[in-house]
Amino acid sequence: MARADKVAAVAELTDRFKDSDSVVLTEYRGLSVTQLSLLRAALGENATFSVVKNTLTKIAVSEAGLDDQLASLLSGPSAIAFVGGDVVEAAKGLRDFSRDNPALVIKGGVLDGKALTPGEITQLADLEPRDVLLAKLAGAMTASMARAAAVFNALPTQVAQLAEALRAQRAEQGGAEAAAEAPSAPDAPDAPAEGGSES
Numbered sequence: 001m002a003r004a005d006k007v008a009a010v011a012e013l014t015d016r017f018k019d020s021d022s023v024v025l026t027e028y029r030g031l032s033v034t035q036l037s038l039l040r041a042a043l044g045e046n047a048t049f050s051v052v053k054n055t056l057t058k059i060a061v062s063e064a065g066l067d068d069q070l071a072s073l074l075s076g077p078s079a080i081a082f083v084g085g086d087v088v089e090a091a092k093g094l095r096d097f098s099r100d101n102p103a104l105v106i107k108g109g110v111l112d113g114k115a116l117t118p119g120e121i122t123q124l125a126d127l128e129p130r131d132v133l134l135a136k137l138a139g140a141m142t143a144s145m146a147r148a149a150a151v152f153n154a155l156p157t158q159v160a161q162l163a164e165a166l167r168a169q170r171a172e173q174g175g176a177e178a179a180a181e182a183p184s185a186p187d188a189p190d191a192p193a194e195g196g197s198e199s
Contacts, residue, residue, distance in 0.1 A: 006056060009053075009056050010056050010059045010060050010063070013052065013056060013057055013060035014060040014063045014064050016050075016060075016082050017060055017061065017064035017066055017082075018064050019082075019084065020082040020083055020084055021083055021084055021085060021087065021111070021112065022083040022087040022090070022109060022110060022111040022112070022116075023066075023070070023080055023081065023082055023083065023109050023110045024080065024081040024083070024090065024091070024094060024106060024108075024109035024116075024121060025070060025073045025074070025078060025079075025080055025106075025107045025108055025109055026078070026079050026080070026081065026094065026104055026105060026106050026107060027076045027077055027078060027079075027104070027105040027107060028051065028077055028078075028079045028103065028104055029076060029077045029103060029105075030103035031101060031103050031104060035101055035103075036049070036051070036079075038097070039093070039094075039097050039101075039104065042093035042094075042096065042097050043081055043083075043089070043090045043093040043094065044089035044090055044093060046083055046084050046085040046086060046089060046090065047081050047082065047083045047084070047089070047090040047093070048081070048082050049079060049080070049081050049082075050079060050080055050082065051077070051078075051079045052078050052079065052080055054074040054075065054078055057074055057078065057080070058071055058074050061074070066110055066113075068115070069108075069110045069113075069114075069115035070108070070109075070110060070115075073107045073108050078107075081094060081109075087111055087124055088124055088125065088127050091121050091122070091124040091125035092125040094106055094121065094125070095121070095122050095125040096125075106118045106121055106122075108121070109121055111124075
């Protein structure tokens with residue numbers, strides 16, 4: 001490869017490292033071209049899978065500022081999954097493909113600048129996709145808002161019922177107090193004794 005071609009390849013790799021949300025390094029020794037095509041399809045629309053030269057990739061990794069996270073993984077035949085967007089689908093594709101094809105070895109990766117071990121990549125694969133998690137979150141928020149709306153709608157009715165109950169109670173107490181405070185009827189005059197008055 002001519003020097004100009006190497007410089008262009010490093011620049012392209014550097015841009016891909018910088019533009020990707022996550023990167024997963026693998027070893028693909030023993031996989032056929034057909035198997036690599038199947039793997040690319042399994043990664044989903046948000047990922048690309050490229051076989052790379054370690055010498056050029058080490059330079060690109062350094063220029064992208066990912067030396068600490070990835071340089072030690074660049075040994076043996078390397079291929080990289082560059083993921084833009086949700087990493088879960090790509091992680092699932094890699095995990096499932098490696099189960100059926102042990103020649104694919106997940107060596108590690110980077111997600112938002114943080115190094116990932118092969119185990120952490122497998123854990124990511126166990127998560128639900130981002131759109132499913134967002135839908136669940138939206139459903140939970142909608143349910144919470146519906147409960148809050150029901151409470152707020154019930155409050156005026158409950159306040160009105162309480163006010164009516166208090167008014168009725170006061171009216172009842174007021175009637176009882178009025179009856180208690182009313183003057184008692186005057187006593188009737190003593191009736192004359194039977195037989196008339198003494199003469």
